[in-house]
Amino acid sequence: MAAFQLSKKALSLPPTVRTLASGVPSASLLNLNARAPAHGDHHAHGEVGPRSDTPAAWASKISTTPVGLVSTNYASAKPTGVFQQRLVHTTAVAKDTPQVPDFSGYQAKSESTNRGLAYLMIGSLGVLSASAAKSTVAEFLGTMAASADVLALAKVEVELASIPEGKNVIIKWRGKPVFIRHRTADEIAEAKNTDWKSLRDPESDESRAKRPEWLVMLGVCTHLGCVPIGEAGDFGGWFCPCHGSHYDISGRIRKGPAPLNLEIPSHDFNDAEGKLVIG
Amino acid sequence: MSIANTFYNVFVKRNSVYVTTIFAGAFAFGVGFDLGVTSFWDRWNQGKQWKDIRHKYVEAESD
Numbered sequence: 001m002a003a004f005q006l007s008k009k010a011l012s013l014p015p016t017v018r019t020l021a022s023g024v025p026s027a028s029l030l031n032l033n034a035r036a037p038a039h040g041d042h043h044a045h046g047e048v049g050p051r052s053d054t055p056a057a058w059a060s061k062i063s064t065t066p067v068g069l070v071s072t073n074y075a076s077a078k079p080t081g082v083f084q085q086r087l088v089h090t091t092a093v094a095k096d097t098p099q100v101p102d103f104s105g106y107q108a109k110s111e112s113t114n115r116g117l118a119y120l121m122i123g124s125l126g127v128l129s130a131s132a133a134k135s136t137v138a139e140f141l142g143t144m145a146a147s148a149d150v151l152a153l154a155k156v157e158v159e160l161a162s163i164p165e166g167k168n169v170i171i172k173w174r175g176k177p178v179f180i181r182h183r184t185a186d187e188i189a190e191a192k193n194t195d196w197k198s199l200r201d202p203e204s205d206e207s208r209a210k211r212p213e214w215l216v217m218l219g220v221c222t223h224l225g226c227v228p229i230g231e232a233g234d235f236g237g238w239f240c241p242c243h244g245s246h247y248d249i250s251g252r253i254r255k256g257p258a259p260l261n262l263e264i265p266s267h268d269f270n271d272a273e274g275k276l277v278i279g
Numbered sequence: 280m281s282i283a284n285t286f287y288n289v290f291v292k293r294n295s296v297y298v299t300t301i302f303a304g305a306f307a308f309g310v311g312f313d314l315g316v317t318s319f320w321d322r323w324n325q326g327k328q329w330k331d332i333r334h335k336y337v338e339a340e341s342d
Contacts, residue, residue, distance in 0.1 A: 117285020119291045124302055130305035131312070 177219035
């Protein structure tokens with residue numbers, strides 16, 4: 001009879017083990033003083049010992065009575081706020097330590113392991129990127145450079161011996177006329193003795209002619225771009241028929257609307273071959 | 280391992296040395312790459328370029 005009652009008691013366990021809102025576990029007829037498994041197959045759980053969630057002695061008591069195991073709960077603290085019991089939930093199970101996988105097998109043995117190779121690969125990528133960047137910039141700038149056919153047309157050579165003294169020669173250079181005058185000694189003296197500081201565009205003859213006997217100028221009037229006529233005008237130099245600008249024998253503006261002297265292109269003398277190189 | 284450590288200690292330890300090495304290496308790489316590609320191009324196109332067949336025509340002109 002007693003055995004029947006005992007087994008009947010054991011069958012009437014409460015269906016749910018729950019925690020009261022006060023934090024005290026409520027598990028009637030269950031022995032919560034159970035110990036943790038003795039074998040330590042879990043690491044990082046602290047030392048083996050009594051369960052940390054064992055309720056305090058004042059909260060519950062286990063006793064063996066003639067009718068069986070009896071668990072008595074004393075604590076019945078009232079909830080301090082709105083208590084909503086969640087019997088069914090999908091939240092993750094709270095664990096006392098994060099479950100971090102063991103990476104120790106993948107860790108480098110020391111700081112210098114693979115360091116040289118890693119920096120070598122980084123440096124190699126840097127070398128390739130720097131080379132590619134430099135090449136990109138160089139190629140882009142190369143597209144701005146003049147092509148070979150343009151460079152070939154950019155210079156003009158004139159045989160100086162073929163120009164007699166006191167004569168003008170007009171050649172075409174970069175689509176513009178260029179005046180070359182082989183000046184006589186009288187003309188040089190006249191150009192040099194002019195009081196050039198009082199002119200509209202003051203320039204000395206020495207700064208205009210690299211060699212006094214050769215005057216090289218762009219044959220474009222600085223007023224509106226006509227081509228002046230040589231050995232004409234009031235000053236024995238050039239005269240622009242369009243609006244009447246007079247240039248002297250050094251190509252300086254003396255009279256008329258033009259604001260500036262005739263322009264001097266960059267030129268050089270090749271004495272070995274007796275040539276004038278313009279450009 | 281020791282080669283790697285020597286490389287690290289010589290080139291990488293100071294960033295100024297590392298960056299300078301990278302730029303110098305980029306320059307050398309650019310020159311070397313240019314030379315290599317040019318020589319490969321010349322070998323690949325051997326006998327087809329003007330500089331390979333020039334002697335035929337220049338001789339004919341001077342004759």
